[in-house]
Amino acid sequence: MTQAEPKPRVAVVTFPGSNDDHDAALALEWLGAEAVSVWHADRELPDVDAVVLPGGFSYGDYLRAGALARFAPVMESVKGLAANGGLVLGICNGFQVLCEAGLLPGVLRPNHSLSFVCRDVPLTVERADTPFTARCTHGQRLTIPVKHGEGCFFADAELLAELEASGQVVLRYEGESPNGSVAGIAGVVNAEGNVMGLMPHPEHAIDPLTGSTDGALVLGSLVDAARRATAEPATV
């Protein structure tokens, strides 16, 4: 018997109003990581290789979705980890938090339809060379569910041109976007490539019992990258 490889440790932050933290942790565990639960009021992150900000309705979406969670004590450590090249993935509300915190460009606004959308959506992988999509291929079509009322990604013309030119659009809705996002953007990465946000929920698409398992490609990529980070700790 060979000795089992150490599992990469991935923190999942729970804000008041998060509701996909357990699913995210379960999905990460399924994919071979050790999910470490972190409370929003913790100032320090435990020793982890990556952080996931899960979906939900932190602080009741008061003021603007994600606007209040960015001031949670744990966010200072998340920012510090991101600044040192650590991996951060924001899913749905986590994406909104990362935008409001300035860790990702743009902002998420109420859906054009003003209706909550909850369904599987087809996505196109625009970048397969990020730590979050390395298990995908360029142009691959993924099916992953969305469930949000405020998923309309907005960037003004100047910022949008910048994002397109620098290849920061990682996932795009195929066909009509479910929320009115500019350029059909479903997921973006920061300029450094270590922070990503997406509106679809990969943690809800890992088990054939519930349909698509394409979410495992996204979270599995993150687990792979976190494993590499464990093997070669970033020099800080």
Added chain:
Amino acid sequence: MRATVLVRPKPGILDPQGEAVLGSLQQLGFAVDAARVGRVLDLELRDGDSTQARAELERMCEQLLANPLIESYEIELVEEA
């Protein structure tokens, strides 16, 4: 000192709430051509002079009350007699 902050969707930004309100107003028979929905915040400030208060309010807007990517804001200071 009291202050009122008005936060509005910037011109050119599609405002789905405003569109929905406009549709309903028109359905009720009102002659309305446009509606935009923003937010009003009434604040009570502890003290300080009005110049200082205005500077503080600017910072509040930039840091939290408005998202400068999509929203503009107006600050109104009410000095008590």
